[in-house]
Amino acid sequence: MANGSTLLVGIAQGIQRPSALQRMLPSATRRVLNVQLTELEHHGLVSKTIFAELPPRVEYELTDLGRSLLPVIEVMEQWGNTHRTALEQALAGNLAELPN
């Protein structure tokens, strides 16, 4: 879910080529990136254009449906930023309780 919204925001900011999107998600392999881009495409949130060049160039764009999701992503990110410390403390506290 987090990668999906990161990709949508990146594409909205004009980062449209897979190689550039990959740099936004260093922890994701190219295969994972492609799976997530295909998932976004299947949900009608992005469209993919393949330019008949050598080597072929691929670019992604937000669809209207994808664009309509940006305010929701914004609300989620604001919540995350506001509550990051409380979330981290909860996770840290609960991890301490786990039997090691």
Next chain:
Amino acid sequence: MANGSTLLVGIAQGIQRPSALQRMLPSATRRVLNVQLTELEHHGLVSKTIFAELPPRVEYELTDLGRSLLPVIEVMEQWGNTHRTALEQALAGNLAELPN
């Protein structure tokens, strides 16, 4: 993700016991339900109270952090309801293209 928000909304509405929560998520096994409730607990979104009765009674409650997430879930649900048809058409259209 979807189950998590469904559980939070249910608990907010006073559905606090695992058996009642289970009825909200018929497709989830009890084990999946417990894993998700534990996940919500680890993220500090719900608290669990075990009443020393026979048999022991367990109830879940939203924490302040969990309650603060309800408006975000509301925005997500509104987006989903508004765009359900477009999403379903995109998915149906793309499934038709898949090689069978």
